[in-house]
Amino acid sequence: MFRSGFVAIVGRPNVGKSTLLNQLIGEKIAITSPVAQTTRHRIKGVVTREKGQVIFLDTPGFSKPLDSLGTLLTQEGMAALSEADVVVVVVEADEEPGKGDYWVMAQAIQSKKPTILVLNKADSLKSKNGPSIPGQKAAYLNLFQSIDSQAEPETILAISAKTGKHVPNLLDSILRLLPEGPAYYPEDALTDQRLREISAEMIREKILHRTLEELPHSVAVAIETFEEKDTSTHIRATLFVDQDSQKGILIGKNGQMIKTIGSDARQDIETLLGHAVYLELTVKVKKNWRKDPRFLKSLGLAPASN
Ligand SMILES: Nc1nc2c(ncn2[C@@H]2O[C@H](COP(=O)(O)OP(=O)(O)OP(=O)(O)O)[C@@H](O)[C@H]2O)c(=O)[nH]1
Ligand SMILES: [Mg+2]
Structure with a gap:
């Protein structure tokens, strides 16, 4: 069965x-x-x-x-x-x-x-x-x-x-x-997420890891472009923070923090995609984004619907 x-x-x-x-x-x-x-x-x-x-x-x-x-x-x-x-x-x-x-x-x-x-x-x-x-x-x-x-x-x-x-x-x-039932997904399926969604999450993970104390939940990641070519993928992403001071933390001294985050994330995304990745990150301030239902929706964080 x-x-x-x-x-x-x-x-x-x-x-x-x-x-x-x-x-x-x-x-x-x-x-x-x-x-x-x-x-x-x-x-x-x-x-x-x-x-x-x-x-x-x-x-x-x-x-x-x-x-x-x-x-x-x-x-x-x-x-x-x-x-x-x-x-x-x-x-x-x-x-x-x-x-x-x-x-x-x-x-x-x-x-x-x-x-x-x-x-x-x-x-x-x-x-x-x-x-x-x-x-x-x-x-x-x-x-x-x-x-x-x-x-x-x-x-x-x-x-x-x-x-x-x-x-x-x-x-x-x-x-x-579990009840008796059919396979709903192909045998080799692992997830319903798209690669661009997992990539955005991997960038967010590196931010969480590198800025633990300073920026707990203030960052949202939006993928602006995700271009898959034959042997590489080019990704541009915007990192939204809540406040001006957080922008400084995320960019770091001489841009060191954002560089490190980019390089950590690029490695994980390369493993995921199995080829070279060019990753470009930009930081922008969007005040109170966590309280803005429309912005949350634009990130795919819409209320659960069934
Ligand atoms: N020692 C130990 N640490 C674990 C284990 N499982 C998870 N962790 C650690 O616990 C922390 C939280 O793990 P997550 O998997 O992100 O936890 P989560 O429940 O998904 O958290 P939220 O998404 O915030 O609700 C990470 O630092 C993990 O490495 C485990 O079996 N043993
Ligand atoms: Mg979790």
Whole structure:
């Protein structure tokens, strides 16, 4: 029997959802960073095995919305829950259960979909005096059942999205829960994102990595041109920041920061496209872009529609 369906990966920001998606797919299609709210769109990743096809929906971390962007991010998570056949709630094995996890679990329980509880980052649990895996599993299960004593996750798994440990077990558990169905995507499909969208995301990832403290969420990336030639691709992108002072940070002394970001991003995009990339970056100020629904829409960050 061939099984197929949609699986929403949800959790608070920074728990490792996108890292998990990449590990499941076996390629980097989603950007990751230590900064919360890295993911801004729902991203589909497709895994096809002999037993079935799973379409994963990576979502922005659920958090209390503070502006239009924050509201959009939470809506993306809710929309993914409503589309899903199975829900994977990701929490951090090396952290105590908290309010954010409670909120995400409550949304999953409310969806009434079969739910798998995944304790990620099990690799960073230090064995000696800190919490143990069984202890953490019990603590998170407790939190889950404090919301609804009748509710129960189908499975609880401790994994490492980073190293891949126990990720195949997760995939097996998911496949068992999916209904019989056809392959919705070709066998070799990995994602529904276009290359220009992934490229924009890779530029954003490098900005997050290089300007961690200074520019957490102030940058939006717009691809102006994306010209694929025989042996190379030419990309021009505009980086929008919120304030004049951020423009300086992003450009850096003698243009060093923007040069480094460009060179990091170019390498990743070359790996993605398999040939040479010419990348030209321009920085512009667009005040309060995160509160501007029309601008968000122009970036493809429109409210989720089904
Ligand atoms: N040690 C360890 N670190 C991990 C693991 N998975 C993810 N991380 C790290 O956790 C941070 C956040 O990872 P992301 O995959 O971006 O997290 P996310 O849940 O997608 O975050 P948002 O998109 O902001 O909601 C990154 O620095 C990852 O390298 C893991 O299994 N072990
Ligand atoms: Mg993410």
